[in-house]
Amino acid sequence: MPRTYARPKTLFDTSTHYCAGCGHGIAHRLLAEVIEERGIRDRTIGVAPVGCAVIAYDYLDVDMSEAAHGRTPAVATGIKRAMPDRFVFSYQGDGDLAAIGTAEIIHAANRGEHITVIFMNNTVYGMTQGQMAPTTLVGQVTTTTPRGRDPAREGGPIRVCELLAVLDGAVFLARGALSSPRNVREAKRYLHRAFDTQEEKRGFSLVELLSPCPTYWRKEPVEAVKHIDEVLVKVFPTGIIKDWS
């Protein structure tokens, strides 16, 4: 029988440190598939964040750098400016990108840096045991919002794509959901489009991925993906938010 589905070579043949039901594994695989389908493994340089994906380079077989917490877009800028014909992606979680790294992401987008950002939004800090993220939903219980996030006290969840959409340099912004085969395939289309954006030197591109965190949502994996489709998408609408065409 012909084999129609195999591990992309850009993904190391190893198990990950991610929790059961976590979305990072899916996102890594999508990224690896996109890199492989485009034939750019040898021309790609990635930047890993501080957060759950801190050792993303243990799974992705491309040249990679780490970055200090939140400084990921600045490191990616330094790489891309020195290597303008390479594909440069950064991979960031919601704390890295939308809290400590808010300035870096806004200014990299505003400069129209020709980089692609994969933004994992799981509404919580996973690596440090489940604190409130900038994207935490109103009412969501975390270790630092034990009575639920109160917008009067902590503000509301930040919609990153919509925030960046007002900047001229940000030319492709899309939000996908890692919640069903169909949504995963759609997310992959966004990733390809983001890499098209970089290839054509159109400007800054970012794909936000709503990603399950069963561990810190205190849900079974199946319940967690349902939570994305039933709850998260109402706060973070999926689809292409901005495109250059």
Next chain:
Amino acid sequence: MATEERLLITGNEAAAEAAIRAGCRYYYGYPITPQNELTAYMAEHMPEAGGVFIQAESELAAINMVFGTAATGQRAMTSSSSPGISLKQEGISYLAGAELPCVIINVMRGGPGLGGIAPAQSDYFQAVKGGGHGDYHIIVLAPYTVQEIVDLTQEAFDLADLYRTPVLILIDGQLGQMMEPVVFRPRQPPSLPPKDWALTGAAGRPRRVVRSFFIRDPDLVAHNEHLQAKFRDVEKNLVRYAETNADEAEVLLVAYGTAARVCLEAIREAGSQRPRLGLLRPITLWPFPTAVIRQRAAQGKLFLAVEMCAGQMVEDVRLAVEGRSRVGFCGQVGCGTPETERILAAAKTLWDGG
């Protein structure tokens, strides 16, 4: 082939021009006084050299842009002044941990906090003792003329590549702002190790990772042992200093940067008076010229550290002397330089046994 070129230029501009001539093609900076001439010079001239200039959104972003470019093996630089250098310390720790070469210039002003914009030397501790978190040192060079800013800035890029480390050039605001004639000479780039760690896209080779993160304890221990071995190597091979009247001196002034210039004037004013004065001027602040100070202490010389701060380098002088001789201090706190009269008086007091 370029020939010698003479310019009348400020220290800040000299550092920028020297960096470009040393092959630096990436400069990332953020405005802060008293180093703005450097950033402006880079904005003007880096594009002419085919390089990249970015005014970053913060010092944090600037040093991390340096990190990214350094990770590709290209020569990158940033500059700032004291409060901005504090912000860069996180990035400098990461650069040291990931062993990425780059050059950082600190045109020091007074502190703490926002302090002021007048020249000072109060960032010595931060510069030579690590500055950021973790066990590390970076090479720290201390020029005392605009010509030496030129020479050391150019060499800093070679040292950074040779030892895979950030190199910090410590200049005070006075040196940064003053104009002096300088000569740019054609340089023969030294033989340096290949950058077989640089991220360039893994074409035809296994992929590479630039990291300072080692989650398994034995890996972190091994990485730190490797770093420490490198630091010992730098201490063994890189120490530099200049001496004036050191053999004849009864009191050796120890000073760097602008303070060293004031010391030279004090020595001239002292003439043949007792105590006879000399100068020991560290050119590398890290590694510190410990051995020569110890040797001079064994010859019975007294030491007077002269600094534009409340006394920071003096601690390293005392550590070098280890009680073999007496060590005094003459400084100017806040900002500015100690006057020669005060230096002469302090040397006399030390000589008299005070």
